[in-house]
Amino acid sequence: MDPKDEIKAKLDIVAVIGEYLELKPAGMHGFRALCPFHAEKSASFHVSSDRQIFHCFGCGEGGDIFTFVQKMEGMDFPEVLMHLGQKAGVEIKRFSTTEGNTKQRLMGIHELATSFYKKVLSSSSGSHVAREYLANRGITSELIDRFEIGFAPDDWSMLSDALLKRGFSEAELVQAGLSIKKKSGIGVLDRFRARIMIPLRDQHGNTVGFTGRQLPGADSNMGKYVNSPETLIYHKGRLVYGLDLAKRAIKDHKCLIIMEGNLDVVASNKIGVQHVVASSGTALTQEQLELIKRYTDTVVFCFDRDAAGLTAAKKGVTIARSLSFDVRAISLPTDVKDPDDLVQKNPEVWKKLSNESIPFMQYLFDRTLFSRDISNVDHKRLISQELLPAISEISDVVEREHWLAKLASLLNIDLAILRTAIHPKLEKSVIKTNTNSVHPIKLGKKDQVLLVLIGSILNDELNRDYVRKQLELTVIDHEQIANLYKFLEETYTSDIETAKTKSFFAKARNLLQSDPSKETLLSLLDQSSLIAEQQFENLSPASCLTQLNTLFETLHATDRQSKRSILAQKLRQAEDAGDVEAVNKLLSELN
Template sequence: MTISKLTSDKVKERADIVEVVGDYVPLKKKGQNMWACCPFHGEKTPSFSISPAKQIYKCFGCGKAGDPIQFVMDIEGIGFQEAIRHLAGKYGIEVEEDEARTPEQNLEQNERESLFIALNFAKDFFVKNLQTDEGRSIGLSYFKERGFSPQIIDKFDLGYALDGWDNLLKSAKAAGFEEDILLKAGLILQKEGDPSRLYDRFRGRVTFAIHNISGKPIGFGARILTKDKNQPKYINSPETPIYHKSDVLYGMFQAKKAIRDLDNCFLVEGYTDVISMHLSGIENVVSSSGTSLTEGQIKLIKRFTNQVTVLYDGDAAGIKASIRGIDLLLEGGLNVKAVVFPDGDDPDSYSRKVGTQAFQDYLKNHSRDFIGFKIGLYQEEFERDPIRKAEVIREIVQSIGKIPDPIIRSVYAKEASGLLQIEEEIIHAELNKSLIKSQKDHFQKAKDEVEAEEKLEELISTSAQVSFIEKLSIHEREILRLMSLYSAESLDEEGKTVLEYLLSETLETKFQTANYERIYNLFRGLISTDKKLDLKGLLNTFPGESKNEIIDLVQQRWEVSAHWTGRHGILVPTEKDDLAISSYRALLWYKKRYVEKLMAEASMNIKSSEGSNEDFEKILVLQSIYLEVKKIQVLLSKELGIVIG
C-alpha cells in the first residue's frame, strides 16, 4: 500500500524531533539545543545535536543529519513509507492509503521493505499454528509447562513451526511472496545438491520472534522439543540485510521503556530467561541469545542506560569462560554489576522455583559491582596460591583500565585495594602500566590526527595557500545559510524577504561549488513559484540530499552561553536582531571574494599574453579590466572596514 500525502503531511506536522530521538537515546539540554552521544557511531563525548526550534538533528562527529522522519529511516534502516507508518503509530495518526497494491507490486518496493513484509507474514503464520491440533499439543503445551501466560505469548509473538517439509513455503507463495525474498529472509533453504528443491528452515519447533527496536520481526530463534541427538537444540535465522546478530538484543523492543525508566538493564543469556523475568514483573531485561557480547550490542544498551547488571547461571566454569563480556561493557563506558544464581540454576529455572517476590529480592540482595564479583569468583583460588593472587590482581587491574572515566577508575582502584588487601599505590602503579601499554597506539593515532588537523587549520588560515575558489566557497555557504534560516523573514517595510534580497543581488554570478550551485538553483526555483517557506517548509519541499545539506548549513555546534544574559545580565545581540546588516555584510564578503577571483583570472591572462605574440593593444585591454576590477575590490574592502595596499 502507498501512504497518502495527507497522512505524510500529518506525520510531518506532528512529529517532534526531541520526542522521536528521545525514544532511542537519553538527551541532555545544553543552551537552546538537546545533546546526546551519537547513536550512529561510537563516541564518549556528546556531539549529536538536536534543535527543537528547527526540528532537525546533526552529528558533528559523523555528519549524520535530518528531520524526525530521516532519523527513523537512519536508525531503523527502513524506507520513507515505513518511517511514516512508524511515526503514525507513535502519534496515533490513522494511515490512509492512496490505492490498494497487489502482492506483486508490494514485492517491487525496495528489498528491505519486502523482507519486513515476509518476516511479519512468517511471524503471524507461526503464531496461528499454536491454534492447530499439532500446535496446541506440542507448542502450546510446552509454553504452558514453562508457565507462560497467554499475555506473555502474545507479547513476545511466540509461535510454532509445523513439523512438515514446506508448510510455510506453500502458505507464503499462496499469499504472493516470491521464493527469492523468502530465501533472503532466511525463512527457507535450498536442498544441498539440488538448489531447485526448497524447504522450510524452521520445522517442528517452537519459535521466538526476534524484533528490531521498533517492534518489527527481523528473525527467529527456534527450539526443538524432541530428544534428537542429530538436531541442534536451537537454530536461528541467518544474517540478512535487515538482521545483523551483532547489533540485536532479544527483548530490547519490549524492554526499552523499562530500561530507560529504571536506568538499569539486566543482561541474560537465553530467550526463556527474558520471558521468565517478564513473568516475574521484571521488564528491563535483554538477552544476547547465547552468543558472545559484541560492541554493537553494547552500543544498543547505552542508548537507554549506562547501568548494566549481568545475570550468570550458577556454573563457575561457565562464568569464567564468559567473563570477558564484563571488560567489553566497561570499555563501552557502562557501569557493571553482576548477580550469580545458585549452582545449577539460571534466571528461568530459579524464578520458577522460588516465585516472583523471592526472585526480585534475590536480584536486589545479591547484586555486586564487578570488582567484588570478580574477586569473589577467584577468591578460593588465590587464597591457596599467592602466585594466582598476583595473576588475579593483574586481571582486576586490566578490567579497571578498561573504564574510560578516570574518576571511576580511581574509585574502583581504592575498592580493589581493600578487598585484595594490597596497598593502593601498587594497584595504581600496575594500573598506570596497563594504561600506558593499552593506550600507546591510541595516543599515537590521536597525535597524528591532531597534527593533521593543525596543518589543515594552518592551511585554511593562510590566505596565500588557499585558492580563490575555496575562499569563495566559504561565502557561498554563508549566503545559503542565511537563505535557509531566514528565507521567509522580511527585511524592510515593503516585505522583501531575506531570500528575495540575496537572490536579487547574486543572480548575475554563478556559485563555484557544485553542491552549493545546486541548492542555490532550488531557491531560485522557489522564488518563481512565489512560495514563502520557513526552514521546516524548505525541509519538507527540497529533495533528500539537498535537505541534509541544508541541515548541515544551519545547525551550529556552538551558541552563546545563557550565563551571559541570565547570570551576568549582559545583552548579547543575535543574528536575527538585525538581519539587514547580517545579509548585507554576507553579500559584501561574497562579492569581494568573487571580485578577487576575477582579478586572479585577469592577472593570469595578462601573464600568459606577455609571454606570447599577443598584440600590445590586447594586453592594454586586459590591464584596464584588471584595474577596473581592482577599484571594485577597494570599494568593497573599504565598506567592510578592511585596509588594503
C-alpha cells in the same frame, strides 16, 4: 499530499526523538539532549519543535525527522519512509528497488509464519506437549501473546505448503530460511519441526527469524536449539532479542539488563521486569551494543553462573567499555544457574536484584575471589592473572587506580608493582559515527553574528526585508555563509509571495535537501535558524528590531576591525620589503 510531507504533518520531531533521547526544555520551542552521534558530557544537541529540525553544535549532525531516524536506525530512506509511515498511519507504496522488494517479501513470509506457528500452538492436538511444557514453566497465555510464541508441527512440509499457497515461491522460502531443498532438488521441506518457536524480532517488532526449542524427551542429537540461518533480513550479530518490547522500560529505568537466553527475557517479563534483552546465547557483538547505545548509556550484565557465562560477559564488557558505556552487573545466587531458574524459584529475589546492580569490576572481584585463598601464592597469581587485564581496560584513570589499589590491598602487594604489570589503553574510546557526517564548521565571532542575522531572515517574516536590505554580501568573508546568503536571495526573488510568509524556511530547506551537493549549506541553514530562534525567543517586535540593530553594529565594527588587521599585516610586509609607495598608500587607508 506527498507521503513525506504527510508524515511530517502527523509526526512531531520532538515526540519521535524523545523516544530515543531524554530531552530537556530549552526555551519556548526548543529542547536539548546529549548527542547520540558523538561522545559528550554537555548537551549540544538541539531540537526545534517550531522548525521541526535537530542540530548538534558539537559534531555538526543535523536534519529533519527522517534524517534522525535514518542515522539512529541505520536505515536507507525507503526503509525509514516505510517505518515512519506506519507510525503515522500514512500508506506508503512498497519499495521500488529489487532488494527492497525482496526484503518486504521475506518480512511477509515471516509474518505469516509467526501467525501459522501461533495457530498450531493454540489449536492443534499435536501441540499439547508444547502447551504443557510452557505451562509448567509458568509461561502464561499473556506471555505467549506478548512474545508471539508458537509451535512448529511434527510434519515435513506443513508450513511450506501453506506459504506456497499464499503465492510465495520455493526459492523465496529457502531464501527466508524457513524451508530447505529436498535432496532430490525437487520440492522443499520445513526447516523447523516439532519445536517451540520463538520469533526473533528486530527493534521495530518485525519478525526476521526464529529460534526453535526442542521439546523435552526429543532426540538429543537434533540439538536443543535451532536458529534461522542468516538471511537478507536476519543477521545474528545485529539482533538484540526483546529490545522491541524493552524500549519503554529502558527509558524508565535508564539502564538495560543483558542476559544470555531468550527464555530468561520471557521469564523476567512474567514478573514485570521488562528492561531486559538477550544476546541469544552468543557473545555480544559491537553491532549489538551500538544498537543498544541508541537507547541507554548503562548496561547491566546478568549472564549464567557457569564459566562460559563469565567468559561471554567479559568479552561483552570489553566492547561496551570501548563504546563508553557505564558497565554494571547482577550477581545471581549460587543455587541458581540463570535468571529464568531464579524467576521459577524465587521471583521476588529477581525483582530485588534487577534494581541492585553493582559495578562490573566489583562483580568480577567477587567471582574471582570466590573459593580462592589469598594467602596462597598460587591463588594470588591466578587472581592477578584474571583481574589485571580487566583493570587495564579501564580508560578512566581514577576508576582504574581505585581497582588497582583494591587489588594491591587484597593481595598485600605494592601498588607500584601492579602498575608496572599493566598497560592501560589510555586512548579515549569514541562512538563510531557515519563517515559521511557533516563536520561542524569553524566560525569566528563575525561569522556567528552573520548566522544569527541569516537565521532571522529564515524565521522572522516581519523583519525579513529589513535584514535583507541591511545585510550586504560584501561584508561576508566566509565562503559557505556567503553561498547560503546568495541561495536565500535567489529563493526569495524566485517566489516573493512565499518569501513573505512563514513557509519561506520550509521552502528553502526543501530545495537544499533535494540537492545532495548542498549538504553543508543545509547544515548551516539549520544551525542559523536554531541560533536565531534562541536569540530572539520571547522578545517583542520592538525588542527584536533593537537586537537586530545591535547585531548590525557588532557586525560592522567587527568587519572594520578585521579589515584594519589585514591592512596592518600588509603594512608590515610593505615596510619589511622597503616599498615606500605601498607603505604610504596603506597608511592613508588605515587613517
